[in-house]
Amino acid sequence: MPKRSTGETPFSLVYGTEAVIPAEIRVPTQRILAFDTENNSSILRENLNLLEERRIMAAIRQADAKQKMAKYYNKRVRYVQFKEGDLVLRDNEASRQEKQGKLGPRWEGPYKVVKAHPNGSYTLSAPSGEEIPRTWNAMSLKKFYA
Template sequence: MVLWSYRTTPRKSKKETPFSLTYGTEPMLPMEVAVNTLRVANKDEESNVKDLRINLDILEEKREESGVCQAAYKHATERYYNQRVKEKAFKVGEYVLRKNEASRAQPQGKLGPTWEGPYRVTEANRSGAYLLETMEGRPIPRTWNAWNLKKYFF
């Protein structure tokens, strides 16, 4: 029953049910057959077959339209997310602190330190990855994402 309800519920992104995009028509619920609703009572076999053929003919068009709606929904979601993201960027030579959680250098705990450092940025990639070195000039292995760093002020 859970799968049935999932497949017959319209999705926000596509504005269609997965069932209708697969079979070209809306399903008849089991309750409609058991209770003998108006939809079942007025069923005409010949017109039903004709309607199903028409639905199958426009199924590909319906799928394309659903794909356009889904792309528009994804674009709107991306735009909403990107409005709220604050980009962090560091320049070569700036001092930063590194999240202790990311490096796992010191034991963590409720009262453990959250940040460690300071470190100096030696190289900045366009993708938000940075190479660091200690204050003594010893390089830190691997690159570090900007989300794991924060600016250090003396």
């Protein structure tokens, strides 16, 4: 079966022609009825000459499909940004600070954002003012509303 992303079958991208399956031999299809043994080798050579072009076109279609999937995914992504001085809650699963259980707390805090780094990570400080030793990704934080 042709792949949706490339529009080609893997067999055709490797060998330059479509495979003949046993079912096609038993029940004659148009392809089997139109088979010409005299011109077969020249047609196969022609297909091999065009193989590189088919691979390039398949790569272009695959890149286009990948770009469409990324656009679809990125449409639903919410970017979260915090400013210095914002109060945030930290994901308990990311910090593993408190013992988690089935009914354990999901978030811990509040913490204060001390510094916002350009790569989307944040330095936090505890309510007592002491700085938390590592940086935290925005995915592990959520805004705290007091």
